[in-house]
Amino acid sequence: MRAPSRTDSTASSTEEVFHQHIAASSTEQNAQFAERRDKMLSLIAQSRAILDDLSVVESAVDQTMIGSQSIGQQGAFDSQVLTQALPPPTHQTNSVPVRAMPTAYSAHSAESRAAEGLPPLTVLGISDASDGLSTTTGDIETHVLSTKMADAKHYLDRLLVRIADTRSRVLVTGDLNGGKSTFVNALLRRQVVPDDQQPCTALFAEVVDASQNNDVEQVHGIPDASKYNRDDPFTYTPFSIDILREVVEDNEPGYEMLKVYCRDTRPNEVSVLHNGIVDVSLIDSPGLNIDSMKTTSLMAQQEEIDVIVFLVNAENHFTLSGREFLQNAGREKAYIFIVVNRFDQIRRKDRCKREILTQIKDISPLTYNHADQLVHFVAAKYMLEKSPPAEWKESFTCLEDNLRSFILEKRSRSKLNPAKMYLKNLLGDLSTLCTYNHTLNTFRIAEISAQLSETAPAHERMLRIKEQFLDDATRTIDETANRAHAFARDQLSNFLESVETYVEQDVEWGGILGMWTYARELRNAVYRHAAVRLRRCEDFAVKSSVGCVKNIEAMAASCMETPPVVDMAVVTTAFEDGSSEAGRAAAMSMFVPLELGDFFDFVDKVEICREYLPSLGMVLGGVLGYHGVTRGIWRGDATMVKGKTAFLGLSLAGVGLFLYSLSDMRNVVDRKVLGKIKTHLVSAGLVDANSERIAKGTRRVLRLAIWEFQNQFQRVLIDSQVKRQGLVESRTSAEMNKDEFRAIGARVGTLRKIVEDVDLD
């Protein structure tokens, strides 16, 4: 065995020191990384808890989060919402509608956003690019926000797993034909993944160290990446690594991805894959292209990865799809490792460098700030040659050193910084949401309170109407009915008492010969007047009833937007039985037929007889005596002459009396007929029965009308009560919400500060 030379021993001790140094520094770095990682894990868990709490607030108090729904990708806060005075509550006296939440954000109003000082949403915003939802209709936005919140939770869950995972996943992506596969192979210094294929690579190929597969080089064709388990052969199909090109080119079974276990024989210190510190996987992806499905799936893939290596074809610079991808990826990954490949094809290299760096400055400022470590101009294909040209070997080795450093030594930056970025963005969005919803709820409370106080007088008035007129409807009805009764009684009794005065001008006495006609007209006139009187009483009752209902209606109209409307016909036709006054009079008069006796007052005659019987006797006596006296005179008897004179006087008195009886015939008829009619009217109950009838009719129609009114009124009142109750509940909810958002907002603020202060450099 050859003894080691001095040079050998010096070299070996230098190497040992180097390895010891590497080991020591990597132990220290590991410990530091572990500490930072644990801190980050705790912050992720706390952010997740806040998302859960927000979801509870969202579902417990419906629609409150609607305010936040409209925060689009642009996140423009509609200044109207915060600055405009609340619109005057709708002038509704009986109905109190719950106003729809104002549309909070208009997706494209950058000025108003600036005016409010609210930043755009980065993580929870609507992505025009991803789903094209630039409309701001409430349903879509509510749905989008809920979806985004749910996505954020899943993302945090995956982040927890990813951060806890000691491996580092490196996504190699870029434009079509940028040289991604060539680059991966160059890192491995061997042809593993197929390059230069037609058609282009359409599969994700994850290259990992064969040590993860019992040191066996193999390819696993995986139909469903989410189910892949190396220990479960049902979740993949194994292939020899030698036929990888065919598998990729054919992809007959339609694999979702390939896992390529490959051996990297280079020493740990230089190999990216096989480095002795962290298990690294290199994911060769399909190139970005206009196929949005593939781009979307690549975006999903990039959430699971720690480092992005972006291949740019030096000849093409950044394409539109490349820029879009980097801008989206940049929301989380502040640092992107950029490889400008095929640089050998460029003639004016300085100019090309300048132009590409200017583009990077715009796309990823932090990457640009560390361009010397993160941006590399190489020609990867030469690294697969046995003796690569020095120029390209040097630039690629420099790239490798920096990539190793980025993945291994600067793991805090490459692995933890994306998590920090995401948390910062998410917490920023949550802070905006909390501020917005807090403000929105403050407005909502003010708006509801204004609505409640504006509608309170009308509502209280309705309650008073209910108490005064409807709860005690019987009293209201009785008052009107009693008034109608009293009026009828007064009118009819008054009529009965002085019926003569009503008819004396109406009927003319046509002498003894026309006394029958006179009596009939007299009778008819009385009943006609009676009918008119009755009609007047009924009209009064109707008028009083209409007045009563109209009075209640007017009161209702003063406090109700659509007051109940009673069908007045039921009231106005209360006493209509189809008969005219003449008909009524005729009907009544039928009960009082005229008789001969009505023309002679026998009672009077008897009285007269009693008083004037002596006179009559005297007439008779006078006639008879005159006869005797005459005979006595002829016989010369003087006493007889005196008697004769006396008897003559008596006779004349008797005749006068008879003539007087005839001349009193009209009074007799008046007295007899009117007396008879009065007796009939009293017995028929003109006063009592009709007063009662009218009062009863009044009660009946009022009951019907008020019942109808009550029904409608009650409905509106209940409606108003329900709406007021709803408003009170909404206000309570808004108050609870406001407090919740304030409390959560404070938590978000504290957590955000801690996240910002985490030092990963």
Ligand SMILES: Nc1nc2c(ncn2[C@@H]2O[C@H](COP(=O)(O)OP(=O)(O)OP(=O)(O)O)[C@@H](O)[C@H]2O)c(=O)[nH]1
């Ligand atoms: N001149 C030159 N050509 C290169 C370089 N790197 C790769 N190429 C060529 O570029 C072409 C595409 O290379 P690939 O590695 O297949 O590119 P890719 O990005 O993986 O392609 P897709 O996956 O299909 O998008 C091949 O013909 C390579 O030989 C380079 O550094 N210089």
